[in-house]
Each structure stands twice: as structure tokens, then as C-alpha cells.
Amino acid sequence: MIIVEEVQNEVQKKEFLEFPSRLYQHDKNYIRPLNKDIEEIFTPEKNKFFKTGECKRFLFKNKQNETLGKVAVFVNKFYKQHQPTGGIGFFDCINNQETANFIFDYCKSWLQERGMQAMDGPINFGERDKFWGLLIDGFIEPLYGMNYNFPYYQELFENYGFKIYFEQLCFSRPIFAEVSRVFTVMHAKYSKNPNISAKPLKKNNLEKFAKDFTEIYNKAWAVHGEGKQMSEGKVLKMFKTMRPIINEHISWFVYENEKPIAMWMNIPDLNQWFKYLNGKFGFFEKLKFLWVKKFKKNEKMVGLVFGVVPEWQKKGLEGYMIWEGTQHLRKHTDFKTTELQWIGDFNPKMIKIAENLDTTITRKLATYRYLFDQSKEFERHPYL
Known part of the structure; x- marks a missing residue:
């Protein structure tokens, strides 16, 4: 019974x-x-x-x-x-x-x-x-x-x-794994273009990056099946909420003459810190979290959003952005693995993008x- x-x-x-x-x-x-x-x-x-x-x-x-x-x-x-x-x-x-x-x-x-x-x-x-x-x-x-x-x-x-x-597919790759030659070739190409630049997200200028994020996201994702338009106000609120866990070395934006054209957004995997808290997040757990965050290396980052505006898609710009960001974060962070949040098997376009980023499927839901x-x-x- x-x-x-x-x-x-x-x-x-x-x-x-x-x-x-x-x-x-x-x-x-x-x-x-x-x-x-x-x-x-x-x-x-x-x-x-x-x-x-x-x-x-x-x-x-x-x-x-x-x-x-x-x-x-x-x-x-x-x-x-x-x-x-x-x-x-x-x-x-x-x-x-x-x-x-x-x-x-x-x-x-x-x-x-x-x-x-x-x-x-x-x-x-x-x-x-x-x-x-x-x-x-x-x-x-x-x-x-x-x-x-x-x-x-x-x-x-x-x-x-x-x-x-x-099925929900999660893609991952080691930070220090060999990078596709296509990426390095495209990086060399766009590095010579004075109109193209890559910049990491900075906490002291969240308003600017929220505006840039919104512009790229709405252009890049509006054409995808379940894509939703996002408002700049909502994005800024999200960025401010994320501020305590933003790592300035792992989220990148690409610009053409200061116009935002691509982004690669990542955050540390919070579970690498939260696993020490046993589900609680009271006053003492918050103090413990700050201690753990300061002294325990977090070796896993999570890919939140990857986007390129339509007019720059299929031109190898993602290779430039990935290699520019990867070289930087290898020097300035402890991350060893990056994993993309799940992509539905009903979305072949996004799966193709993930595969083109030199990833492999590491888990399925x-x-x-x-x-x-x-x-x-x-x-x-x-x-x-």
C-alpha cells in the first residue's frame, strides 16, 4: 500500500x-x-x-x-x-x-x-x-x-x-585541446582586418554589453524556430544578476567598426562551488561560498549563448572569435573544460554550429x- x-x-x-x-x-x-x-x-x-x-x-x-x-x-x-x-x-x-x-x-x-x-x-x-x-x-x-x-x-x-x-544533447571540449586549423586560419585572416576587433565583457560597462548582446541576439536568433526577442532592459537586469559570477576573461564580443556582430557568452559552472554547500544558501553558506570561490579552482565553464548576426554567418568569423578568446582564457583562467548547455535534437542548425566548434557530445538527456x-x-x- x-x-x-x-x-x-x-x-x-x-x-x-x-x-x-x-x-x-x-x-x-x-x-x-x-x-x-x-x-x-x-x-x-x-x-x-x-x-x-x-x-x-x-x-x-x-x-x-x-x-x-x-x-x-x-x-x-x-x-x-x-x-x-x-x-x-x-x-x-x-x-x-x-x-x-x-x-x-x-x-x-x-x-x-x-x-x-x-x-x-x-x-x-x-x-x-x-x-x-x-x-x-x-x-x-x-x-x-x-x-x-x-x-x-x-x-x-x-x-x-x-x-x-x-533528446537534449550537451557538447563539450577541453580548453587545451588542439584547435581546428580552420579557426586559426580565420583568426589570422580577420586579425589583419583593422575594422574587426574582439573584446571581453567587462563588469564596469554592463550597460554597453547588454545593449550589444541584445542587438546580436535578436538578429541571430529571431530566425531560429523557437527564438524569442529580448529587450535591452531584460538583458541588463540579467547581467546585473549575474555580476557576482561573471568572469571577465571568458565572454567575448566581436565588432566591425564598433558595431556588434558576434558574441560567445560563458560563465563558470556554479555547481563546482555549490557542491560544497549541501543545498543550503543561508548566511554561513554564503560566506563559505565566497571562501570556496576564492580558494577552490573552478575548472569548468558553461557556454550560455553563441551568436553571429546573419550577414556574418558562414564567413569563418566564429573561428576568429573562438581562437582569440581561447588564447586569452588559457593564460588568465584555470578552466580546463567548456560545455554547451543542451541543444534539442530537433534543431539541426544549432547542432551543426556546436559540431563546427570542435566539440563532442558528452551527455544526453x-x-x-x-x-x-x-x-x-x-x-x-x-x-x-
């Missing part, structure tokens, strides 16, 4: 956060997410998606009051699909198919009561940039904001009947879908 508890009081909220830590206590690659990052997702005042959606959390226990699993289930009006589709996320479960099936059945019923015809998972009650997808290959330390799970989770999902809606009417034809995410 499995007992279901909706997460409502402080004891239940704490258990929702603590259960994964017990489950993964012997897994050396597990890095506990910050409690505040999880709780903010389930706080209406902090998460705008509550204005147009509904979300509940549940614990699943045995008769001895021992937690066997947990999950969040939600509907979001802005999650547009062919059929009404809800989501599940923050799923953790013991290695037992019957328990997993019970959890999935419970989510299915909850979503059906709200008119849904399918469920995707594990996904976030929010944007795709955090806590999205099930790890199916590359069981190494997760990047900040990335889901991590045991390999057996894939069987739990697929045995129930979930199918892969799309999957977004699964389960159709409540199993007689309907399953369709994967359409290509962009």
Missing part, C-alpha cells in the same frame, strides 16, 4: 528536498541543488507560471512512513502542444517499477481531471533552461540547474510507456511524452 501526501506544510517541504539526498548519498557524481532554487519554483510569488497554470507536489510513502518517491505535476497554458499536455517533474523514486507506475498513474489521473491528453517529463514548471529532461547518457557531475538521476530511471519511464519526445490514449500515433518534436 502506498500513501500519497500533498506537499503543504514545512515538514513535507523539507522531505521533498531531503529525499533525493538520501537516495543519492553513495553516488559520487550527485550534486544537491540549492534548496532555494527548488522552492522558488513552487512559490507563486516567485514563479510567474502560477498566474496561468497550476502545480502540486506529492510524496509517496509506505506504511512505515518511509518515502518511496516524489513528484511535481502541473499544467501550464503557455505550454502549447498538438494535444493538451501537462507536465511532471522533480521525479525521484526507489528502483521499483510498481512504485514508479503508481506515481505515474497518479499524475495521469490528476492531469486528466484538468483536461490533459498527454504528459511530458521530467520537465520544469518554468523555462527550459533549468531542471529539464532525464539523464540517459553521460552520468557525470551535472551542471548548475541540470537534472541528474540514476540510470535505472530510464527503465522506469520507458517500461511505463513513455517515449522520447526529443531526454524529454519523454506519454499519450493517455495509447491508440494515437506518437509523434516526436518537429524539426526546426
Whole structure:
């Protein structure tokens, strides 16, 4: 017999956060997410998606009051699909198919009561940039904001009947690996052009770089399938929020006569510091974070955005930018690896860009879908 508890009081909220830590206590690659990052997702005042959606959390226990699993289930009006589709996320479960099936059945019923015809998972009650997808290959330390799970989770999902809606590919390369000759040739070419220059992002001039970022981003990404226009104000706010963790050696902009034409944005992987905090971020943890940040080498950086304005695409400018930035950061930082945040397998253009950057796939996540009417034809995410 499995007992279901909706997460409502402080004891239940704490258990929702603590259960994964017990489950993964012997897994050396597990890095506990910050409690505040999880709780903010389930706080209406902090998460705008509550204005147009509904979300509940549940614990699943045995008769001895021992937690066997947990999950969040939600509907979001802005999650547009062919059929009404809800989501599940923050799923953790013991290695037992019957328990997993019970959890999935419970989510299915909850979503059906709200008119849904399918469920995707594990996904976030929010944007795709955090806590999205099930790890199916590359069981190494997760990047900040990335889901991590045991390999057996894939069987739990697929045995129930979930199918892969799309794969999420992460690309990486060693900082000191040999750089493609194409990059060095293009660097030599553009270095001779007095109209072309490369500049690293500087904290003391965030307004300028926010403006340049916005111009490049909106030109480079507006043509991509799910590209969204960004406002300069929103970008500046994002930059100011990121200010404490910006490394001035690893984000680069390229200009033609001072007009921004390309960018390569990176940040340190925060998990390389947060893994020492055990999910907490109170006053003493913040002091510890500052100490760790100062004295512990962070050897992994994360690629956030790479963009070239349309008129400069396919001209080798990225080679100039990558080699200019790489030479600099090799001298001035401790980073040894860079990893691009995931790219959906439905986006061949971006995959090609990642491959052209001399990267290799280092991990895969999957977004699964389960159709409540199993007689309907399953369709994967359409290509962009």
C-alpha cells in the first residue's frame, strides 16, 4: 500500500528536498541543488507560471512512513502542444517499477481531471533552461540547474510507456585541446582586418554589453524556430544578476567598426562551488561560498549563448572569435573544460554550429511524452 501526501506544510517541504539526498548519498557524481532554487519554483510569488497554470507536489510513502518517491505535476497554458499536455517533474523514486507506475498513474489521473491528453517529463514548471529532461547518457557531475538521476530511471519511464519526445544533447571540449586549423586560419585572416576587433565583457560597462548582446541576439536568433526577442532592459537586469559570477576573461564580443556582430557568452559552472554547500544558501553558506570561490579552482565553464548576426554567418568569423578568446582564457583562467548547455535534437542548425566548434557530445538527456490514449500515433518534436 502506498500513501500519497500533498506537499503543504514545512515538514513535507523539507522531505521533498531531503529525499533525493538520501537516495543519492553513495553516488559520487550527485550534486544537491540549492534548496532555494527548488522552492522558488513552487512559490507563486516567485514563479510567474502560477498566474496561468497550476502545480502540486506529492510524496509517496509506505506504511512505515518511509518515502518511496516524489513528484511535481502541473499544467501550464503557455505550454502549447498538438494535444493538451501537462507536465511532471522533480521525479525521484526507489528502483521499483510498481512504485514508479503508481506515481505515474497518479499524475495521469490528476492531469486528466484538468483536461490533459498527454504528459511530458521530467520537465520544469518554468523555462527550459533549468531542471529539464532525464539523464540517459553521460552520468557525470551535472551542471548548475541540470537534472541528474540514476540510470535505472530510464527503465522506469520507458517500461511505463513513455517515449522520447526529443533528446537534449550537451557538447563539450577541453580548453587545451588542439584547435581546428580552420579557426586559426580565420583568426589570422580577420586579425589583419583593422575594422574587426574582439573584446571581453567587462563588469564596469554592463550597460554597453547588454545593449550589444541584445542587438546580436535578436538578429541571430529571431530566425531560429523557437527564438524569442529580448529587450535591452531584460538583458541588463540579467547581467546585473549575474555580476557576482561573471568572469571577465571568458565572454567575448566581436565588432566591425564598433558595431556588434558576434558574441560567445560563458560563465563558470556554479555547481563546482555549490557542491560544497549541501543545498543550503543561508548566511554561513554564503560566506563559505565566497571562501570556496576564492580558494577552490573552478575548472569548468558553461557556454550560455553563441551568436553571429546573419550577414556574418558562414564567413569563418566564429573561428576568429573562438581562437582569440581561447588564447586569452588559457593564460588568465584555470578552466580546463567548456560545455554547451543542451541543444534539442530537433534543431539541426544549432547542432551543426556546436559540431563546427570542435566539440563532442558528452551527455544526453531526454524529454519523454506519454499519450493517455495509447491508440494515437506518437509523434516526436518537429524539426526546426
